Amino acid sequence: MSSHxxxxxxxRPSPENGPRKPRSSVAFSFGSPADDSGIGRLDLNDIxxxxxxxxxxxxxxxxxxxxxxxxxxxxxxxxxxxAAAHHHVVIAIADEGFVCRRLVRRAHQMRLCAADPAxxxxxxxxxxxxxxxxxxxxxxxSLPI
Amino acid sequence: xxxxxxxxxxxxxxxxxFRPALVGCPVVVLSHNDGVCVARSNEAKDLGVGMxxxxxxxxxxxxxxxxxxxxxxxxxxxxxxxxxxxxxxxYAPRQEIYSIDECFLDFAGVRGDLTRIGRALRAQVLQWTGxxxxxxxxxxxxxxxxxxxxxxxxxxxxxSYPSALAQVCNFDRLSAAQLEAVMAATEVGAVWGIGRKTSxxxxxxxxxxxxxxxxADAVALRRPxxxxxxxxxxxxxxxxxxxxxELPESNQQIMCSRTFGEPVTSLxxxxxxxxxxxxRVAEKLRAQRSVAGALQVFLSTSPFRTQDRQHSPSxxxxxxxxxxDTRRLAAAAARTLEAMFRPGHRYVxxxxxxxDLQPQGRAAGLPDLFGDDTAQPVxxxxxxxxxxxxDALNQRFGRxxxxxxxxxxxxxxxxxxxxxxxxxxxxxxxxxxxxxEVITVRC
Numbered sequence: 206m207s208s209h210x211x212x213x214x215x216x217r218p219s220p221e222n223g224p225r226k227p228r229s230s231v232a233f234s235f236g237s238p239a240d241d242s243g244i245g246r247l248d249l250n251d252i253x254x255x256x257x258x259x260x261x262x263x264x265x266x267x268x269x270x271x272x273x274x275x276x277x278x279x280x281x282x283x284x285x286x287x288a289a290a291h292h293h294v295v296i297a298i299a300d301e302g303f304v305c306r307r308l309v310r311r312a313h314q315m316r317l318c319a320a321d322p323a324x325x326x327x328x329x330x331x332x333x334x335x336x337x338x339x340x341x342x343x344x345x346x347s348l349p350i
Numbered sequence: 351x352x353x354x355x356x357x358x359x360x361x362x363x364x365x366x367x368f369r370p371a372l373v374g375c376p377v378v379v380l381s382h383n384d385g386v387c388v389a390r391s392n393e394a395k396d397l398g399v400g401m402x403x404x405x406x407x408x409x410x411x412x413x414x415x416x417x418x419x420x421x422x423x424x425x426x427x428x429x430x431x432x433x434x435x436x437x438x439x440x441y442a443p444r445q446e447i448y449s450i451d452e453c454f455l456d457f458a459g460v461r462g463d464l465t466r467i468g469r470a471l472r473a474q475v476l477q478w479t480g481x482x483x484x485x486x487x488x489x490x491x492x493x494x495x496x497x498x499x500x501x502x503x504x505x506x507x508x509x510s511y512p513s514a515l516a517q518v519c520n521f522d523r524l525s526a527a528q529l530e531a532v533m534a535a536t537e538v539g540a541v542w543g544i545g546r547k548t549s550x551x552x553x554x555x556x557x558x559x560x561x562x563x564x565x566a567d568a569v570a571l572r573r574p575x576x577x578x579x580x581x582x583x584x585x586x587x588x589x590x591x592x593x594x595x596e597l598p599e600s601n602q603q604i605m606c607s608r609t610f611g612e613p614v615t616s617l618x619x620x621x622x623x624x625x626x627x628x629x630r631v632a633e634k635l636r637a638q639r640s641v642a643g644a645l646q647v648f649l650s651t652s653p654f655r656t657q658d659r660q661h662s663p664s665x666x667x668x669x670x671x672x673x674x675d676t677r678r679l680a681a682a683a684a685r686t687l688e689a690m691f692r693p694g695h696r697y698v699x700x701x702x703x704x705x706d707l708q709p710q711g712r713a714a715g716l717p718d719l720f721g722d723d724t725a726q727p728v729x730x731x732x733x734x735x736x737x738x739x740x741d742a743l744n745q746r747f748g749r750x751x752x753x754x755x756x757x758x759x760x761x762x763x764x765x766x767x768x769x770x771x772x773x774x775x776x777x778x779x780x781x782x783x784x785x786x787e788v789i790t791v792r793c
Contacts, residue, residue, distance in 0.1 A: 258479060261782060275793060
């Protein structure tokens, strides 16, 4: 957890206790608290996980998100602290299971879109019926070695 | 002011985070080799499933009412507990973890609207972890626990209490008349430390509600009842007189944790503490003639030292067969600690929790017939006599008179790797602690 992002800020309660705005670049986002402590080695926990208590690992099955960079067998990091917004890749609850899709807002309609155009969108007319479990922040793929 | 934060139906709620289809279904979680219901969803409670009810007695509800039974998944519950606890810790200067799903927050010195802080905490834990909590705020532990009961009941049974008290209930914000109405609507059995026997005895004297206790003549209560009841009464009147160690012990888990005076960076020092905690919980475990099926260790850095690298891990280890042997528990705790300790972090809190508690006789010596791992537990000599002697010496000469060597120095590589549990045929995957059991998401 970066020093700017610690839950300590919540001691001053705000009505909006959700996540803070995503920041623009990696270098800016992940200022490491290790700077002061003399431990220099990069730690993937610091780099990949912004909200440790809210982050979960899932395994991808299927290729419908390949064009979005998420392939069959990849691991994804899912952050529940981030409020899902237009164009986020999300984990949604559908048919008693979890599905990974891009969230697309169109007029008064939400869609869960696969990256593969051949796969039909899931159209959500009632936004209350849309259950987003978390937002995908990273995909981890293992390359053949 | 104190808050008691706890997770509603913790084990069931953990399962539902990863199996949303279970939301709204009657669900029970089984322990003791799938023999006993140790957690029930509200729907299961409504079906009449009792706490600690043997599974065979309610099994028929699977067919007739769609009751879903799951084997306890203590690794999952331990990890989810750690997520919730570390979030809650950031809301108050002091946190006391009371059990796997409950903690006290001490707001001494904090200004501001505590009801709002409670709501913010509840909302954050729900969003970040998926776990629903209840928050009770009041001036003493017993009252905070009671406020928590009101928060939970008002949410679960509309009409039982004013709906404004649901989820987060702050006794301090109620008028005298409102508080009196709440106390009049609450039976004494809901109060911490007032068990079934005491409730019945009180009822014989015409004392049915909490308000009756508050109004009863103190002298009249003192004689037939224990000193404990008098202290409970004083706590209910807003006079703090129970320390954390004096609270009624849960019969589902035993915990010992401590916040260190100074941040600790050394594994040796942590091992010493954790071994002491293990010895302490083992003693309590034997006092209630139980054995534990799993042990959780947690460590925490300070969320307030933002200049520090944060690391607040927890890990749960199965004990096969279940045990109450200090040596085994301390070795397991030390091994777990060693696995999760990271050098260079300033730890301020550590603790040991025993879960999956079972009556001593039943589990003792039960071979791991149904284990799904190849590792068989190494049979060991029954340490019951040694442990009994240890407890007696410690009682006589003071705690720590007789100790394990590991309580003073870290053991080198201890015994075999964690073996799997006995029968757990309906256990859900360990979604957050095993890479090969994480959720598969369709793409």
